[in-house]
Amino acid sequence: MESALIAWLRERLPPHPLLRLGIGDDAAVLDVAGVDLCVLTVDALTDHVDFELSKDDPRRVGRKALAVNLSDLAAMAARPVAGVIALVLPKQNGLELAQGLYEGMLPLAEQYHLALAGGDTNSWDGPLVVSITLLGEVTQRGPLRRKGAKPGDRILVTDSFGGSILGRHFDFQPRIEEALLLHNRYKLHAGIDVSDGLSIDLARLAKESGCGAVLQIDSIPISDEARRLSKECADGRSPLDHALGDGEDFELILAVPADEAKRILADQPLDVPITDIGEFIAEPGLWQREAEGPRRPLVPQGWEHEFE
Numbered sequence: 001m002e003s004a005l006i007a008w009l010r011e012r013l014p015p016h017p018l019l020r021l022g023i024g025d026d027a028a029v030l031d032v033a034g035v036d037l038c039v040l041t042v043d044a045l046t047d048h049v050d051f052e053l054s055k056d057d058p059r060r061v062g063r064k065a066l067a068v069n070l071s072d073l074a075a076m077a078a079r080p081v082a083g084v085i086a087l088v089l090p091k092q093n094g095l096e097l098a099q100g101l102y103e104g105m106l107p108l109a110e111q112y113h114l115a116l117a118g119g120d121t122n123s124w125d126g127p128l129v130v131s132i133t134l135l136g137e138v139t140q141r142g143p144l145r146r147k148g149a150k151p152g153d154r155i156l157v158t159d160s161f162g163g164s165i166l167g168r169h170f171d172f173q174p175r176i177e178e179a180l181l182l183h184n185r186y187k188l189h190a191g192i193d194v195s196d197g198l199s200i201d202l203a204r205l206a207k208e209s210g211c212g213a214v215l216q217i218d219s220i221p222i223s224d225e226a227r228r229l230s231k232e233c234a235d236g237r238s239p240l241d242h243a244l245g246d247g248e249d250f251e252l253i254l255a256v257p258a259d260e261a262k263r264i265l266a267d268q269p270l271d272v273p274i275t276d277i278g279e280f281i282a283e284p285g286l287w288q289r290e291a292e293g294p295r296r297p298l299v300p301q302g303w304e305h306e307f308e
């Protein structure tokens with residue numbers, strides 16, 4: 001099965017200028033001359049956790065597996081360079097499944113000029129696991145980190161939040177171009193992508209920066225899907241609850257000095273809106289404020305993998 005997949009991939013994978021040796025040898029050979037600093041990231045997605053193979057198209061699953069990794073490069077303001085892909089396939093229909101996954105990944109790899117350099121395939125009696133490792137190139141500005149937000153910085157976000165489970169968690173665009181443009185044109189102090197939830201990922205950024213964050217609740221851009229989900233589910237969660245805690249939005253949260261934030265908001269340089277949703281403060285913790293009301297604690301909501 002593996003040799004059939006390799007043969008199929010050799011036909012399908014386009015040549016890439018950085019790739020001196022791709023699929024077929026024991027390892028790939030990359031020409032990264034001229035690249036100063038690289039970032040390296042890995043993400044594993046598992047059936048029943050990140051998708052449901054019984055109802056989700058493998059092409060959408062493959063696309064998502066690559067897109068979540070690209071989103072981590074976006075969070076670091078890094079340009080995609082190359083990736084390797086490990087598949088652990090269920091024994092039944094393994095080849096067909098692998099081909100479907102790759103068909104979902106290939107257009108996205110091409111869109112971001114990513115060299116798919118190789119990978120590994122196993123099969124077993126368990127659920128599908130897709131693990132992707134990406135190499136990215138840091139620009140002259142250096143990597144954008146979670147650490148670096150300062151009291152007084154504004155909290156800026158791209159687009160809107162909540163309800164991604166209705167489909168956007170598969171079809172989202174990783175904010176690569178957006179992150180590179182903002183990092184290049186403006187002074188950003190820190191950044192993170194929202195994989196687990198707006199409030200929990202903001203709290204992580206603030207903690208890493210050694211400060212706190214106040215969310216201006218009435219400013220949070222709530223997605224149409226969050227409103228729809230709130231209406232359709234009778235679990236009492238408001239559209240705001242969905243925006244704060246749903247996760248898999250894969251939008252950017254940025255810490256930006258106040259005067260620079262003003263420029264960004266006036267320029268609106270992206271195809272998606274940028275919104276100011278609050279500020280970083282010296283006092284640690286996550287807080288919320290409505291209009292001119294008092295500051296109250298906010299419990300971060302979002303997804304966390306549990307260990308026993």
Ligand SMILES: [Mg+2]
Binds near residue numbers: 071072075192193194
């Ligand atoms: Mg991330």
